[in-house]
Amino acid sequence: MTLRQLLAAGMLCAAALVQTAVLAADIPSLGDKLPPHKSTADHSKFKELDKVFKTGPEVTKACLACHNDAAKQVQHTKHWTWEVIDPKTGQKLGKKNIINNFCTSTVSNEKDCMACHAGYGWEDKTFDFSKEESVDCLVCHDSTGTYRKLPGDAGHPIYVRKEFPAGSGKFVEPVDLQKVAQGVAMPTRTNCGTCHFFGAGGDGTKHGDLDSSLRNPPKFLDVHMDAKGLNFSCVNCHKTSQHQVAGSRYELAASRTGKPQPQGKVDDNPASCQSCHGDKPHKESLLHAERLNTHTDTLACQTCHIPEYSRGSVGTEKVWDWSTATKMGPDGKPVLKKDSIGRRAFDSKKGDFVWDSYLKPEYRWFNGKVAFTTRGDKIDPTKTVEINHPEGKPNEPGARIWPFKVHRGKQAYDPELKNLLVVHTAGEDHTALWHNFDWPKAITTGMETAGLPWSGKYDFVSTEMSWPIAHMVAPKGDAVPCAQCHQAEGRLAGIDGIWLPGVHKNELIDTVGWLAAALALIGTLIHGIVRLCVPCRKPRSKA
Amino acid sequence: MIDPVRPGYVYLYKRYERFWHWAQAALIIFMMITGFEIHGAYENFGFKRAVELHTLSAWTLLILWAFTIFWQFTTGEWRQYIPTFKKVGAMVHYYSIGIFTHAPHPFHKTTSSKHNPLQRLAYLALLSMVSPIIWGSGLLYLFFAYWKDFGLDKWLSLQGVALTHTAGAFMMLVFFIAHVYLTTTGHTPFAHIKTMITGWEEADEH
Amino acid sequence: MLKIITGTIVGLVLGALIALGVASQMAGSMMFQERVSPFTVEETVARIQQNILAAGNGWALFGLRYPARPVEAEGGNVLPVMLIEACSVKYSGPILKDDKVRFLSLLMPCKIAVYKKSDGKVYIGIMNAGLIGKLFGSMVGETMADVVRDQEKFLVMDPTKPAPPMVIPKVGEGGGGGAGGSAGGC
Numbered sequence: 027m028t029l030r031q032l033l034a035a036g037m038l039c040a041a042a043l044v045q046t047a048v049l050a051a052d053i054p055s056l057g058d059k060l061p062p063h064k065s066t067a068d069h070s071k072f073k074e075l076d077k078v079f080k081t082g083p084e085v086t087k088a089c090l091a092c093h094n095d096a097a098k099q100v101q102h103t104k105h106w107t108w109e110v111i112d113p114k115t116g117q118k119l120g121k122k123n124i125i126n127n128f129c130t131s132t133v134s135n136e137k138d139c140m141a142c143h144a145g146y147g148w149e150d151k152t153f154d155f156s157k158e159e160s161v162d163c164l165v166c167h168d169s170t171g172t173y174r175k176l177p178g179d180a181g182h183p184i185y186v187r188k189e190f191p192a193g194s195g196k197f198v199e200p201v202d203l204q205k206v207a208q209g210v211a212m213p214t215r216t217n218c219g220t221c222h223f224f225g226a227g228g229d230g231t232k233h234g235d236l237d238s239s240l241r242n243p244p245k246f247l248d249v250h251m252d253a254k255g256l257n258f259s260c261v262n263c264h265k266t267s268q269h270q271v272a273g274s275r276y277e278l279a280a281s282r283t284g285k286p287q288p289q290g291k292v293d294d295n296p297a298s299c300q301s302c303h304g305d306k307p308h309k310e311s312l313l314h315a316e317r318l319n320t321h322t323d324t325l326a327c328q329t330c331h332i333p334e335y336s337r338g339s340v341g342t343e344k345v346w347d348w349s350t351a352t353k354m355g356p357d358g359k360p361v362l363k364k365d366s367i368g369r370r371a372f373d374s375k376k377g378d379f380v381w382d383s384y385l386k387p388e389y390r391w392f393n394g395k396v397a398f399t400t401r402g403d404k405i406d407p408t409k410t411v412e413i414n415h416p417e418g419k420p421n422e423p424g425a426r427i428w429p430f431k432v433h434r435g436k437q438a439y440d441p442e443l444k445n446l447l448v449v450h451t452a453g454e455d456h457t458a459l460w461h462n463f464d465w466p467k468a469i470t471t472g473m474e475t476a477g478l479p480w481s482g483k484y485d486f487v488s489t490e491m492s493w494p495i496a497h498m499v500a501p502k503g504d505a506v507p508c509a510q511c512h513q514a515e516g517r518l519a520g521i522d523g524i525w526l527p528g529v530h531k532n533e534l535i536d537t538v539g540w541l542a543a544a545l546a547l548i549g550t551l552i553h554g555i556v557r558l559c560v561p562c563r564k565p566r567s568k569a
Numbered sequence: 570m571i572d573p574v575r576p577g578y579v580y581l582y583k584r585y586e587r588f589w590h591w592a593q594a595a596l597i598i599f600m601m602i603t604g605f606e607i608h609g610a611y612e613n614f615g616f617k618r619a620v621e622l623h624t625l626s627a628w629t630l631l632i633l634w635a636f637t638i639f640w641q642f643t644t645g646e647w648r649q650y651i652p653t654f655k656k657v658g659a660m661v662h663y664y665s666i667g668i669f670t671h672a673p674h675p676f677h678k679t680t681s682s683k684h685n686p687l688q689r690l691a692y693l694a695l696l697s698m699v700s701p702i703i704w705g706s707g708l709l710y711l712f713f714a715y716w717k718d719f720g721l722d723k724w725l726s727l728q729g730v731a732l733t734h735t736a737g738a739f740m741m742l743v744f745f746i747a748h749v750y751l752t753t754t755g756h757t758p759f760a761h762i763k764t765m766i767t768g769w770e771e772a773d774e775h
Numbered sequence: 776m777l778k779i780i781t782g783t784i785v786g787l788v789l790g791a792l793i794a795l796g797v798a799s800q801m802a803g804s805m806m807f808q809e810r811v812s813p814f815t816v817e818e819t820v821a822r823i824q825q826n827i828l829a830a831g832n833g834w835a836l837f838g839l840r841y842p843a844r845p846v847e848a849e850g851g852n853v854l855p856v857m858l859i860e861a862c863s864v865k866y867s868g869p870i871l872k873d874d875k876v877r878f879l880s881l882l883m884p885c886k887i888a889v890y891k892k893s894d895g896k897v898y899i900g901i902m903n904a905g906l907i908g909k910l911f912g913s914m915v916g917e918t919m920a921d922v923v924r925d926q927e928k929f930l931v932m933d934p935t936k937p938a939p940p941m942v943i944p945k946v947g948e949g950g951g952g953g954a955g956g957s958a959g960g961c
Contacts, residue, residue, distance in 0.1 A: 245850035252850075313621050316714040323717075333852065339817075366821035366941040382815045384855050386895045504852035509616035510893055514609065525728040528609040528616050532732050539739030546743045550750035556669055557754075 063211065070208040079203035082146045082183055083159040088207065090158060097158035099269040105144040106161065108132070110276045117398065119276060124400045127413055127435040127489040128226035128346055131401070131448045134475035138177035138452035142221040149180040150475070164203075165220060169211035173201055177227075177452065215251060216241050218260040226343065228370065234335045234342035234385065234431035235497040247337055249501045265296045273297020278494060280326065280394035280418065281426045299327040299499075324524060326392070326426040328496050330505045334384045335431060335495050341369060341383035346435040349486035351377035352463040360463070375451075375460040377436075387429030387495050389518055393418030396492075402478055404444050410434075410488040411446070420523020427521060429495040436488055438469060442481035446489075448472035581683055581770040586646070589637050590765060596630045597741065604738050627707060652693050653686050660687040668754060678770055695744055702737035706730050805906055812889065812897040813934060816855045819889045819897055821941040823859055826929045828942075833865035834925065837884040839944050856890040861929070866918050876911050885922065887929065899930060 061068060069075055074092070079085045090097055100106050109120035121139070125131045132139040140148040145160045147153065154160065162181060164173050175183050176190055176198065183201040190198045223229060223238045230237030245252040250263070264273045273279075279298040286304035287296065300307075307327075308318035321330070336342040353374055355361035360374035369381040397415040405411045418425030438447040450471035451459045459468035465484060473480040511518045512528035519529075582590070603623040606613050614622060641647040659675040664687070667675070676685035684692060709721070709730045716722040755761040756771070764770040812819040820839070827834050837860035843853040862884035870879050888900035904926065908919020 244847060246847045246852050313624060316712075317620075320714040334854070337852065363937060364940070366815070366818040366938045368940070371938065384816075384891055386893070500852050501850055507617065508620070512609075512616045525726070525731055527607055527731060530728070530731075531609065532735070535732055535736050535739070539736065539742070542739060543742045543746060546746040550746060553664075554750065554753065 065211065069210050072208075075204070075207045077204065079207060081185065082162055082164065082181075082203070085203055085207045086146075086159045086161055086163055089163045089210075093163075096163065096269070097161040100144060100161045100163075101155065101158070103144075103269050103271065104274060104276070105166075105269075105271070107155065108143065110274075112398075114395070117400065119398055119400065124398055125413065125437075125446045125448065126226075127433060127437050127491050128232055128343075129451065130348075130437055130446075131472065131476070133401075133448050134450040134472045135452040137180045140181040141175045141177045141179065142225075143181045146181050164206050164210070166213045166217050167210040168206050168217065169214070170206050170209045171216060173206045174198065212259070213261055214259050222260075228343075230336060230340040230342045232343070232433070233493055233497075235332065235493075235495045237336070237338070237340040237342065239338040239340050240497065245501060246504070247500075248498050250499060251497075263297045263301075275494065276396070278392075278394040278396075280392050280428065281424045299331075303327070324421075324427060326428045328494075328499070329387075329389065329427055329429050331499050331502070332387065332429055332495050332497075333500055333504060333506045334386055335429075335498050336383045336385050337498055337500075338383060339367060341367075341381045342385065342431065343369075343379055343381055343433065344385070345378070345380035346376070346433070346437075347378040347486075348438060349377060349436045351375060351459070352465060353377075354463070374463065385431065386517065388432050388492075389427050389521055390416050390430055390492065391418040391420055391422070391425045391521070391523070392416040392428040392430075392494065393422055393425040399446065401448060401476060402445055405439060405446060405487065407439060407441065407444065407485070407487045410490055411439075413446075413489050413491045416492050416494070420521075427518065427524070430492040431495055433491045433493065434488070435490070436486040438465070438484050439487040440481050441483050441485045443479060445478075446487075447480065447484060448476040448478065450475065575769065578769040578771060579678065579680065580768055581678055581680060581764055582768040583644075584768070585640055587765060587768055589633065589640070592633055593630065593637075596626050596633070597745070600626045600630070601738065601742060601745070608735060608738070624711065627711065649683055650689060650693050650696060652689050655686060657686045657690070660685055664754075691744070691747075699737055699740045699744065702733060703741060706734035706737060710734055806903055807900060808903060809898050809900050810930070812899050812932070814897065814932065814938070816857060816889050816891055816897050817941050818938045819899060819932070820857050820859055821939045822932045823887055823889070823899070823929050824942045825939040826931065827859070827861045830925050830928050832921075832925055833863040834861055835863070836860070836942055836944070837862045839942070854891040854893065856888060859887045859889065860884040861887070863922075863925070866922050869918060870915060873914065876915050879911065879915065882907065885926065887926075901926060901930070 074088045079088070086097065104110060104120060107120065108122040109118060111117070112119055121132050129135070129139070134150075136148050136150055136153075144162045144165055146162055147160055162175075164183070165175065173183055175181060176188075183203070184198055185200050187197055187199055190196060219236070219238060219241055222233070222236050223240065225232030225236070230239075239247060240251055242253045243251045245255055250256050250258040261271070264271050266272065273296070279300075282298045282300040283305045284300070286300070286302050305322050306319040307322070308315045350372070351374065353361075355374070361372060362370070362374070363372040365371040365379075365381055370376075370379050371381075372378050395417040397417055399405060399411055399413050399415075416428065416430065438449055439445065440447055447469050449459055449465075450457055450468045454461055455471075456462050457464070457467040457471040459465065462468070466482070469480060469484055506517065509528075510516055512526055514529055516526075516529060518524065518526060600623055603614065603619045603626065605611070606619040607616065607623060613619070656675055663672065663675050666672070674685075678685075709716075709725065710727075713727060713730075716725065752761040752765075753759070755764075760771065814822065824836055824839075827836055838858075840858040840860065842856045842858060846853045867880075867883055870876055871883075882902070882904070885904070886902065889897065890900065891897050903923075904919045905916075905923040908916045908922075
């Protein structure tokens with residue numbers, strides 16, 4: 027470029043700048059600032075919502091006036107039906123049907139359990155699943171953090187000030203439904219966490235990889251949800267369409283393969299790591315990248331990248347032993363004991379508990395399908411009953427080795443009919459276990475409500491439940507170090523179908539090999555000693 | 570053949586040959602150390618580091634071999650590995666009896682024939698059996714990630730490849746022990762090693 | 776002859792090296808001890824704290840530190856570690872009064888570490904105060920011997936007794952990832 031060309035270019039630029047400045051001055055200034063919320067609608071300005079709401083359903087009706095298909099959509103989700111039909115076996119699953127080894131069963135306990143139902147008024151089997159105003163919009167869309175539903179109210183929010191827990195001397199105030207309705211927004215971690223952090227009745231109890239520490243997690247705890255970093259909300263991965271939330275435990279993508287999908291492209295299940303990262307995600311180190319990418323044919327991402335779950339003081343429940351429930355204190359009154367940092371250790375209503383944090387997962391082959399032992403299914407009480415069995419054989423194409431939290435416990439079963447029992451635990455009536463501490467009465471009501479026969483006998487059987495671990499993903503530098511699996515008695519000890527260098531050996535090759543080496547060593551040593559010690563018969567001739 | 574520059578000595582191993590030998594020796598020893606650690610025999614570098622070092626040494630040795638093969642053919646030295654059965658019996662007799670009675674060595678090294686008949690057989694076995702076992706299995710092990718691309722996963726199992734590699738490693742270990750010992754069988758214990766370092770062999774006069 | 780001398784020297788050097796190696800290995804395990812706890816990290820801490828409070832001899836809890844927290848604050852993961860700090864004026868006083876050994880304040884307060892390892896087990900780490908004490912004269916030696924005797928009592932845990940609550944000192948009094956003194960005895 028010559029000097030003249032440069033000068034000319036410079037002048038052109040200057041002229042353009044002046045022109046831009048003039049144009050900018052011509053634009054009339056906007057009176058209002060950009061609204062702070064992301065939505066195109068400011069719900070606080072709608073007159074439909076500017077009124078006193080007495081109940082949840084009243085709010086829903088107001089929502090449906092504009093969002094006229096919303097309730098229909100919700101009514102097609104698990105969040106509403108609490109039911110999943112296993113496409114293979116036709117078995118009826120979902121919270122409505124299964125028995126777990128925490129609170130065991132929702133049947134006959136709806137008034138308490140439905141505090142986590144996205145609806146209002148599910149008290150018993152007469153609940154009308156088609157009533158649109160029974161859908162609870164607010165539990166997912168509240169942005170004020172003031173919307174609360176308590177056990178005992180069958181899914182309704184708090185309408186009148188009341189003592190909770192009963193007899194605790196603590197009171198909860200009624201929800202200002204108008205304020206909540208006017209402040210609706212896209213669900214945040216806190217919304218989903220309202221139920222999913224508190225599954226089985228307490229913070230961190232059920233999942234182990236989901237607890238209240240994920241409302242505002244630091245980076246070490248979850249690299250994606252890191253509040254000061256990527257700050258993903260649940261729906262960033264659990265992409266939702268027509269209120270259907272992707273990535274349910276009941277239809278888990280255990281082994282998605284292929285390249286990463288750009289956001290927005292239709293994916294059958296975007297809630298897997300591979301959806302964004304692909305199945306060959308390791309790039310950094312030339313020496314290791316391909317070796318690590320090979321591991322993705324065998325291991326789930328979570329297996330290395332969630333070295334421990336419950337990484338915090340909230341912790342998670344490892345054991346729930348119902349067999350000690352109804353045991354009273356020396357004074358004949360119910361007892362409540364806590365562990366060293368205030369988590370439940372014993373409750374006369376519920377039995378013994380064991381809690382811990384920073385837990386190493388247990389590993390199993392898993393193809394995404396889970397076989398359930400549910401109501402009425404025959405069990406073998408001589409063995410630990412697997413309430414849910416992660417399916418998948420070693421090296422089956424869709425299966426990977428996954429990390430699990432295994433929750434162990436003892437719970438009531440019928441020793442004659444050999445099935446798990448539905449127990450009526452919650453409620454104020456005289457048959458509720460937590461009210462009257464009488465097992466036979468509680469079982470009678472529970473089984474009658476479930477419409478199942480009971481022999482009249484009960485005992486306790488050891489059960490376990492496996493929960494796939496997929497949250498609390500550590501930063502990449504904190505992935506499980508190689509040697510923790512590639513060593514004898516390492517993390518994957520006992521897993522079939524894999525060849526682990528550093529662990530697996532062939533006894534014959536090793537024995538023969540070391541023997542040959544030892545013989546070579548001994549042979550040469552003897553040869554050498556003899557050479558040195560045998561007296562010379564012939565003097566060495568040397569030049 | 571007595572070297573005219575240095576009477577009484579034969580210049581047996583050229584500079585590249587010596588460099589190759591010692592570099593290869595160091596790499597093989599190092600790969601045995603790291604390899605048996607990967608195998609789980611003991612802990613020193615830690616599994617991950619051992620794998621890294623083992624892999625790096627493998628690549629280094631491959632490069633060294635590329636140069637060496639080129640060198641063997643351009644210099645014609647490859648002929649040193651052509652087996653011969655002449656005097657094999659005499660060699661066996663020497664190592665099992667003669668050596669103890671200080672009988673003269675039945676073989677005299679010359680620049681055109683540096684290895685005794687037993688050596689030739691041993692090196693040939695190493696080259697034609699142990700090396701292919703180790704390299705074949707080792708490279709397959711290293712490129713496990715690409716088996717699917719070539720359909721190899723239908724024919725091979727990681728276990729088979731790993732075990733072959735281990736078996737090869739044990740063969741190499743036995744060779745190493747015997748080889749190190751046999752270097753001490755010169756007219757003084759360090760004579761052969763000295764030759765391998767300097768290149769000069771003291772000419773025997775019998 | 777030369778061979779014999781060379782051989783002897785090589786032998787001596789090798790022997791000395793091996794002895795040094797063994798000694799350095801031993802020294803580490805002699806200075807510090809580690810044992811497995813059957814309880815969770817928190818319960819182990821709580822039980823030790825309870826023992827310290829019941830030990831008499833002027834023992835008091837000095838603080839509870841979380842060395843893992845600064846690492847977590849930087850975005851890194853480490854398994855939980857808790858440092859129980861305990862102090863007794865009965866033992867610290869004489870040492871602090873003696874100019875010759877005042878530098879041993881470096882070892883105060885007494886620390887007991889409770890931590891998890893990647894095997895999933897909980898460990899208790901203690902310093903061998905007795906051995907250190909022996910290196911600094913009879914007064915320190917005797918004091919440390921008493922400390923060791925008490926320290927052993929801190930670690931006796933009866934699983935039939937219920938878990939006591941962990942004593943969490945007030946947050947904010949310490950710095951750098953730690954929480955400082957509660958009822959400091961020093």
